Amino acid sequence: MSRKLIRKLQIGFGISLLILLVSSSASYVSIKNQMNNRGQVIHTQQTIEAANQILIDLQNAETGQRGYLLTGKASFLAPYYESLRSLPRSIAEARSLTKDDPQQLRRIDSVDQLVNKQLIALNEHVSIKSLAAPS
Numbered sequence: 001m002s003r004k005l006i007r008k009l010q011i012g013f014g015i016s017l018l019i020l021l022v023s024s025s026a027s028y029v030s031i032k033n034q035m036n037n038r039g040q041v042i043h044t045q046q047t048i049e050a051a052n053q054i055l056i057d058l059q060n061a062e063t064g065q066r067g068y069l070l071t072g073k074a075s076f077l078a079p080y081y082e083s084l085r086s087l088p089r090s091i092a093e094a095r096s097l098t099k100d101d102p103q104q105l106r107r108i109d110s111v112d113q114l115v116n117k118q119l120i121a122l123n124e125h126v127s128i129k130s131l132a133a134p135s
Contacts, residue, residue, distance in 0.1 A: 043097065047104075050094035051111075057083045057090050058115055065122045069129050077126065087115060 064080030067073070091112050098104035 047094065047097045050090065050097050053090040054087065054094060054111060054115065057087045058118060061087070061119065061122055065126055069125060072129065080122070080126070084119065087119070091115065 060079040061083035064077050064083070067076030068080065091108065094111075095105065095108050098108055
């Protein structure tokens with residue numbers, strides 16, 4: 001083989017190797033970005049689930065309270081009392097998921113205040129009904 005042919009093969013092989021390295025590096029960076037984005041999506045889903053759990057707990061408290069007010073049967077208060085126990089855990093979970101975002105933390109604090117106001121109102125209604133119920 002002539003030196004000229006060998007030199008052309010070396011240059012072709014070198015260029016091919018360079019292209020392979022560049023495309024491999026681009027693929028690596030792309031995969032790392034996808035993994036990072038996937039982590040952020042999972043975190044967002046967990047945060048949404050935590051916020052939904054707060055809503056579910058509050059709805060259960062309202063439903064139990066409403067059932068008790070309508071029927072006077074204390075058995076309807078079971079979801080109410082369970083929600084009173086689970087709401088602080090649900091709010092704490094949402095707060096822990098948003099600890100790295102001050103704006104989200106302010107929103108959770110606002111939700112916490114609104115939930116507490118609603119629970120105070122629900123508790124007042126239950127107390128009034130309990131006092132008015134015949135012994």
